[in-house]
Amino acid sequence: EAGVAQSPRYKIIEKRQSVAFWCNPISGHATLYWYQQILGQGPKLLIQFQNNGVVDDSQLPKDRFSAERLKGVDSTLKIQPAKLEDSAVYLCASSSTTDTQYFGPGTRLTVL
Amino acid sequence: QQQVKQSPQSLIVQKGGISIINCAYENTAFDYFPWYQQFPGKGPALLIAIRPDVSEKKEGRFTISFNKSAKQFSLHIMDSQPGDSATYFCAAKDSGTYKYIFGTGTRLKVLA
Numbered sequence: 746e747a748g749v750a751q752s753p754r755y756k757i758i759e760k761r762q763s764v765a766f767w768c769n770p771i772s773g774h775a776t777l778y779w780y781q782q783i784l785g786q787g788p789k790l791l792i793q794f795q796n797n798g799v800v801d802d803s804q805l806p807k808d809r810f811s812a813e814r815l816k817g818v819d820s821t822l823k824i825q826p827a828k829l830e831d832s833a834v835y836l837c838a839s840s841s842t843t844d845t846q847y848f849g850p851g852t853r854l855t856v857l
Numbered sequence: 858q859q860q861v862k863q864s865p866q867s868l869i870v871q872k873g874g875i876s877i878i879n880c881a882y883e884n885t886a887f888d889y890f891p892w893y894q895q896f897p898g899k900g901p902a903l904l905i906a907i908r909p910d911v912s913e914k915k916e917g918r919f920t921i922s923f924n925k926s927a928k929q930f931s932l933h934i935m936d937s938q939p940g941d942s943a944t945y946f947c948a949a950k951d952s953g954t955y956k957y958i959f960g961t962g963t964r965l966k967v968l969a
Contacts, residue, residue: 749900776955787863787946787959788901801956836900844889844950846957848900 749849757855763825770839780836863960876934880947888952
């Protein structure tokens with residue numbers, strides 16, 4: 746089966762600009778996760794969707810980050826405006842059951 | 858407590874040796890414990906996982922040992938190879954929220 750797809754793979758922006766990331770989960774996977782991974786650290790959950798509903802967004806900086814999952818399939822994560830500390834890899838993952846989650850390749854964001 | 862503590866931060870092993878990475882948790886609601894392998898520029902990939910009703914699981918050269926009473930689990934890589942050089946993350950899934958908590962990662966280097 747096809748894996749989790751993410752785009753773009755790399756993005757460089759100036760601080761205060763906006764950026765959007767896209768994720769296409771594995772077909773049939775109801776649960777979708779967005780993680781932020783800062784260099785040298787483990788992934789930190791930003792938001793978790795079950796179908797198109799939000800299960801957990803407690804660590805999402807809602808003043809600048811937003812995410813949506815239309816029709817319970819694809820998802821977008823947006824940052825507006827970006828700060829220097831947002832430089833990280835943004836990982837999308839999906840799972841069909843409550844256990845195994847599969848990660849996409851990630852989007853490496855550099856904020857200058 | 859939602860933390861998963863992972864050690865060591867880095868590990869150097871000779872080819873053919875045994876690599877051991879340890880994780881500890883406090884939340885008794887965790888019910889699934891996966892290990893992920895991550896190469897530079899790639900998303901984490903599921904390596905092996907265990908549930909708390911099993912004390913050990915082996916897949917090829919990779920073994921998870923699980924101590925429920927001590928709330929600890931570890932990854933053993935037997936006959937370590939240079940191709941195993943990567944960052945390894947342990948994780949734990951909360952049975953109520955389906956949220957994954959990741960350890961801080963262990964950078965493994967296997968010397969040829």
